[in-house]
Amino acid sequence: MQTTHDIPCFENNGALVARDYGKISVTEVTNGFGFHIRACNPLAHPSLFIGLTTLNALQPVTFAVRVNLESGEIWDIGNNTGVLGWLDRDLWPSATEEYPLVLRWEIEHTGHSLIPRLLIGEEEWLYPSVVFPGDADFTALAGHDMEDLTISDVYSPGYVWSLDRLK
Numbered sequence: 001m002q003t004t005h006d007i008p009c010f011e012n013n014g015a016l017v018a019r020d021y022g023k024i025s026v027t028e029v030t031n032g033f034g035f036h037i038r039a040c041n042p043l044a045h046p047s048l049f050i051g052l053t054t055l056n057a058l059q060p061v062t063f064a065v066r067v068n069l070e071s072g073e074i075w076d077i078g079n080n081t082g083v084l085g086w087l088d089r090d091l092w093p094s095a096t097e098e099y100p101l102v103l104r105w106e107i108e109h110t111g112h113s114l115i116p117r118l119l120i121g122e123e124e125w126l127y128p129s130v131v132f133p134g135d136a137d138f139t140a141l142a143g144h145d146m147e148d149l150t151i152s153d154v155y156s157p158g159y160v161w162s163l164d165r166l167k
Contacts, residue, residue, distance in 0.1 A: 009064045009077045010049050010143050018049065018143030019151040021158040027135045029164045032108045035140035037158030039101040046070055048154070049143040050103045051078060052116075059133035063105055063116045064141070074118070074125060084118070085125045103142075 051064030062078035116127040
C-alpha cells in the first residue's frame with residue numbers, strides 16, 4: 001500500500017488511498033504498454049483515480065485521471081488540462097457483477113511519442129500525447145477518496161502489460 005503523499009497528482013486531487021500495481025520498463029523497442037483494473041459497483045463511489053507515471057524519472061511523464069462517479073466528469077490530474085470528458089451512465093455494465101467497471105490505460109509508443117488512450121467501460125478518450133522520455137520505468141497506480149474503504153474493497157487485482165518488438 002502506498003500513501004497518496006508519494007503520488008502528488010493523486011494527493012492534490014483528493015485521493016485518500018492509493019496502491020502501486022506494478023512497474024513496466026519502457027524502452028525503444030516497446031510498441032505499447034498499459035494498465036487494466038476493474039472497480040466494484042461504481043454507483044456508490046465519489047471518485048476513482050487511475051494512472052501510469054514515471055515517479056522518479058529525470059523527465060517525468062504522468063498519465064492520470066480522476067473519475068467523478070457522481071457527476072460523470074473525467075479530469076486530467078496528470079497534466080492539469082481540465083475535463084477530458086463525461087461518462088455515459090447508460091453504458092455502464094450491470095451492477096450485479098462483482099467488479100463491473102473496467103478502467104484501462106493503453107499507451108502506444110511510436111517514433112518519439114507516447115500516445116495514450118483511456119478506456120472506461122465501453123467508452124474511450126484520447127489523452128494528451130507526450131515526447132518519449134527515453135528508457136523509463138512506469139508505475140501503475142489506482143486510488144479512491146472513500147474514507148472507510150481499502151483498495152481491495154473498491155478494485156479487483158490489476159495488471160500491467162507491455163508489447164515489445166523484436167530487434
